[in-house]
Structure formats: structure tokens, C-alpha cells
Amino acid sequence: MLGQTDFKPVTLADRAFFERHYALYPQTHGDNTFTSMVCWNHFMHYQYAYVNENLILSCTAGGVTRLHPPIGPRDPALMREVIRLALEIGDDNKPLILIDPETAKWMKKVDPDLLLVPDLNHFEYVYRALDLAELPGKKYLKIRSQINKFRKKYRHLIEPITPENRKEIVEFLVKWCESKKCEENYTLAHEIEAVSYAIEHLTELPLRGLLIRVGSQVGAISLFERLNANTALIHFEKGLPEYEGIYKVINAETAALLVNEVEYINRESDLGISGLRKAKLRYHPHHMVEVYSLKRQTCFPYII
Structure with a gap:
């Protein structure tokens, strides 16, 4: 069973590991990059686990922990484990974040009852x-x-x-x-x-x-x-x-x-800052990198 003890801090020494994994699974969202994680570690406190050839990221800011979906081969059982752990340790209303559209579609196939909402501030x-x-x-x-x-x-x-x-x-x-x-x-x-x-x-x-x-x-x-x-x-x-x-x-x-x-x-992204949003729109983006979050539901006993 996936637990918090499976995670360890992201450090500079992990660069080669992340580069090898991302060569197999290229990223489109900046928050997942190794550079972003180590530069913002003082605030976001990134950790990672490597399970069944999948990379699972965790970040803790202001005492709130959130997980990212697994990056690697599609593994329904592991996805359910990640969701369970996110709901278990995440105090936030959105305990699983930065879900790309393709992964969101796949997650809905794994469990149609999941409530996935667009996270506009992190597009x-x-x-x-x-x-x-x-x-x-x-x-x-x-x-x-x-x-x-x-x-x-x-x-x-x-x-x-x-x-x-x-x-x-x-x-x-x-x-x-x-x-x-x-x-x-x-x-x-x-x-x-x-x-x-x-x-x-x-x-x-x-x-x-x-x-x-x-x-x-x-x-x-x-x-x-x-x-x-x-x-x-x-x-x-x-x-x-x-x-x-x-x-x-x-x-x-x-x-x-x-x-x-x-x-x-x-x-x-613009982080929901209106002035920053206007400035970025002024340059006429070609497209947006969309991401979704898993929203915690009032009655949502997700125990695997």
C-alpha cells in the first residue's frame, strides 16, 4: 500500500533520475520540471516516490499536502492508491492536482464518480x-x-x-x-x-x-x-x-x-493574478496547457 514513507525529498542530486524519466515521459507543464521543484523547494517542499515505473510527486505548502498523478505507464491499481493517499493526507479541497487532460479522461474511465475540475489559475x-x-x-x-x-x-x-x-x-x-x-x-x-x-x-x-x-x-x-x-x-x-x-x-x-x-x-501560468493574466493575454497565446484537480466531495468514501 502506497504511503508517505515511500516518498523522499527532491534534491539537486536527483537531476539525472528526473532527466531519464522525463526523456521517456516528456512534460508539458512547467510545475513538474526538476528545475521548478528544486528552485521552489524552500516553499513547496517537493517529494517523490518511484513505484511500478511511475513517478509520483508530492508538494507541501503552508502545511497542506497535495499529490500529482503518476507519471509513467498507465496503472489503474496505482492510480487508485494515489487517489486514496491524496484524500487521506490532503487537508485541501483539491488533494490531487496538475492532472493533464489525457490523464483526466483515463481517470474517469478508472472511476466515473471522480469529480475533476479545471484549475484555471494553473493553466x-x-x-x-x-x-x-x-x-x-x-x-x-x-x-x-x-x-x-x-x-x-x-x-x-x-x-x-x-x-x-x-x-x-x-x-x-x-x-x-x-x-x-x-x-x-x-x-x-x-x-x-x-x-x-x-x-x-x-x-x-x-x-x-x-x-x-x-x-x-x-x-x-x-x-x-x-x-x-x-x-x-x-x-x-x-x-x-x-x-x-x-x-x-x-x-x-x-x-x-x-x-x-x-x-x-x-x-x-498567471496564478489567478488579474494583472498578470491581462499581460499574458496581450501576447495572444497559441494555446493553453490545461490541468485539472480532483475535488474532494462531501460524501466520497474512497477507500481501496
């Missing part, structure tokens, strides 16, 4: 790389105008992020955090810790990055990786607010670098 935005790089047509006119304005106004350079400029990026993150008052924002405080971890462990993770140097100082950064065969994933994108339009420039420069490598760019 991820996916764009054509060519659209983000070239910003074609009238729908991107305003964004192109803002980029051109930035390029005319500021002397700037585009550089790759390397161990050599890591110290400058740490200094940039301090400035960015001060501008956003991270100490007063619970979410940003955790996010800056995640970005800092990514920079500190840059060479130990499958990350690449770009920075924009305005004059002599770093004004913006992006950190990204290959998610699967045709998609790149943008993990972090930060810019100093005094440089108007800099977010749009780092977005376009990152896409210009990736456009010859992948067809799509995943820019993650």
Missing part, C-alpha cells in the same frame, strides 16, 4: 516562438512601439547569463526586490528566493539565461530551459521598473534566441 500560456520574436501584425503594434521606444532611449547590450556575471545579477535582484517591496509581499518574497537559488546553482541546472545591460548595470534577466522536443519554458523574467518597456524587450530577445530551436514558448 499555462503557450505562444508560437515566431510570434514572440517577430511580433507581427496590428495586434502587436503597441508592443512593437514600446520596444522601439526603449531601444531609442537607452544604450543597452544583450548578454548571456554566465557564472562570470552572476554577482551582478544578485545585485540586480536586490534592486528589483527593493522596487517591488518584496518584504511586504508574501508571493514575491518566495519568488525572489527561487530566482536566487536558480542563479546560485546555474551550472547545476539545465538553465540558460539572457540579461539586458542598460549602461553599466543589469536592467533585466530571463531564465529558461527546454521543456520538451518542441517547447521552451520561461522560468523567470525580471526587469527594473525605471526602464520603461524593458520587460517587452527581454521577452522579445529571449524569443529571438529560441525561435530557431523550438516552435513554442511556455510562459507559465
